[in-house]
Amino acid sequence: MNPYLVPGMEGRPLAPLCPFQIDEHEDYYVPVDHCQQAFEEFQELIGDVAAQGGLVVTTGQRGCGKTSLINRCASWLSGQLDKAQIISLVDESSPSDPIEYRLRHVFSCVLDDVRSRQLLDADQLKGLEDRTDNLELGYRQLSSLLDPGTVLIILLPHSEDLTKEIAHYARFTRPRLVFFAESSYPDNVDRRWKDIAEACRVTPLLLRVGPLSEGDGWRFARARQERSELHPDAGVYRRVSEETMQRVTALPMSIGQLQNLLHGVYEEQRRDPPADDALELSYEEITDYFFRRSMDAGGQGSTL
Structure with missing residues (x-):
């Protein structure tokens, strides 16, 4: 098997972990690139969202695991509440759409989910639909209409310049409404x-993730190898050593880049097993795969 294949993500090596959809994903988080520190900070500081609401923003360059972190935070928060409803809208709008369109589209999608989950009746929803021209008032009304025990955990769409949108959602925050946003532009x-x-x-939370730190590459590879050994179909595959991972991650790299690289190497070896019987995957094999992939992509591969 490919040790970098995560359940439910077949064919999508860069798909984010999502424990509120696949319970097993919770066991696949590895404490790298500050994600564990950020998660514990969230647990400590999130506060009483039923009474106050919340705004959580995660920042970091592309591929640093922002969405996986948000999904983990949302899943944990949902487990702490009696009647939490996670509404994931991360893919609901194009990042290049005008902000005003995106704001109205998110509100409409939230109302659609509220309707499908029967959280409000038809008359209440009709009144909210009439508030699309004043979203601050619309979210205020939505907050007041929800059952006191219900909390909406809303994961916002990706954006090219989310900072302007964050300012809007800061004003939209109300009791029983928690907004999660992410930005690839920390500065x-x-x-x-x-x-x-x-x-x-309320006091918003800013969670930061970043490139892999020293030792993170080996920590990640070791965790995936140990987990794969528990799988009944693990079979025999070449392990990667700590020394090799130190060389691979000597230059700045994100967890997404490393996951994509190692998944690709092992997928190729699974399809076309090497002729020799070496027990370890070598640094040269990894770099050979990387450069061949870069050439196939017209030289646009990630830096190794």
Whole structure:
């Protein structure tokens, strides 16, 4: 088997972990690139979202695991509440759509989910649909209409410049409404964070992830290898050593880049097993795969 294949993500090596959809994913998180620290910070600081609401923003470059972190936070928070409803809208809008369109589209999608889950009656929903021209009032009304024990955990769509949208959702935050957002532009978020915090009715949380730190590559590879050994169909495959992982991750790399690289190497070897019977995957085999893939992609591969 491929040790970097995660359940439910066949053919999608870069799909984020999502424990609120696949319970087993909770066991696949590895404490790398500050994600464990950020998760524990979230657990400590999120506060009483039923009474106050919340806004959580995760920042980090592409491939650093922002969406996986948000999904883990949302899953954990849902487990702490009696009647939490996770509404994932991460793929509901194109990042290049105008902000005003995206804001209205998210509100409409939230109402669709509220309707399908029968959280409000038809008359209440009709009143909310009439508020699309004033979303701050619409979210205020939605908050007041929800059952006191119900909390909506809303995962917002990706955006090219989320900082402007975050400022809007800071004003939309109300009791029983928790917004999760992510941005690949940490510096932009930092520059506007004071304004965002002042607009928000509760103290917003800023969670940061980043490139792999020293030792993270081996920590990740070791965790995946140990987990694969528990699988009944693990079979025989070449392990990767700590020394090799130190060489592979000597230059800055994200967890997404490493996952994609190792998944591809092992997938190729699974399809076309090497002729020799070596027990370890070599650094040269990994770099050979990387450069061949880069050439196939027109030289646009990630830096190794």
